[in-house]
Amino acid sequence: MQIPAPHFRTRGYYVILSRIQEWGLDDWKRYIDCMVEDGCNFLILWIAGGFASDLFPATWTYNRDHRNIRENFAGGVIDYAKANGIETVLGFTPYAYDGVASYVKAHPQLAGLNEDGKIHAERGIHDAGMWMCPSKPESREFMFDYIRELYFDFYPNADGLFIESSDYGHCTCPECRESYIQREWDFVQDISGEIWAAKPDARMVIYPLYYQRGLASPDPRFTLFFTPHSARITPDVKAADCEKLYWVMLFGLEPDSAREGALIAADEEMDGYVV
Secondary structure (H helix, E strand, O other): OOOOHHHOOEEEEEEEHHHOOOOOHHHHHHHHHHHHHOOOOEEEEEOOOOOOOOOOHHHHOOOOOOHHHHHOOHHHHHHHHHHOOOEEEEEEOOOOOOOHHHHHHHOHHHEOEOOOOOEOOOEOOOOOEOOEOOOOHHHHHHHHHHHHHHHHHHOOOOOEEEEOOOOOOOOOOOOOOOOHHHHHHHHHHHHHHHHHHHOOOOEEEEOOHHHHOOOOOOOOOEEEEEEOOOEOOOHHHHOOOOOEEEEOOOOOOOOHHHHHHHHHHHHOOOOEEEO
16 A cells, blocks of 8 residues: 555654754754655654753753753744744643653652552653642643743744653553543643644643543544554544544654554544654
8 A cells, every 4th residue: 555645634754852852943843844755744842851941941950961852942843943944832741751751760759659559669761750630739830831932932923732642651650540631631622722722723632541441422623643652543533524634653663654654544544643
């Protein structure tokens, strides 16, 4: 089966700016140029922990020497992408991963727990740290204020957000054990509502688990993001009236895996494909 380039309405890349510490604006412009050559029109710019938050400087302690921390050029990357017909959404994970991990190191009273009641040990890639417990009001306040600052104060030129649910686990304290995904969905709804109030056409990319768990009915304003390892395609969400993207992670895999992923995305009638 041969897939013509225009098969997917949305075509692009997911890249973690937070972990590419030595690139400056010129390097990122060359990256955007390559995206244009590849026929892309969509960029997930995963940036949590990689911008110099004024409200929460602990979030970038791991990345204190990162070029974007020192030069704050990411807005220029977004502008350059937009000038080349590429939509950009800013990526982060609620209550986990880069930025959050460093913040919890500095505020261990907010750390999430394992099922045995012990504080979750550090793990992750690069900015490794503990989970955060979203059942604590201070955790929820931090998460909202951090992403408000990211979007409204630092990069309002971005086209929206990519809210990536943690795929290596989450807090399982007694309060979170049965309600963690609900807490996450509360955050997704609230931050999306604030951004849509300011920019009604903002793209909010989320995982399908909130619908699959029965916490909400599909909202056509959201874009759903599927992965082979943590966000499976199921008939209920496949039928949802909203844009759907499929992603394949190519770390350590052969380039042919990108083609195989595209075939899956086409067979599953996805609207877009991201690697």
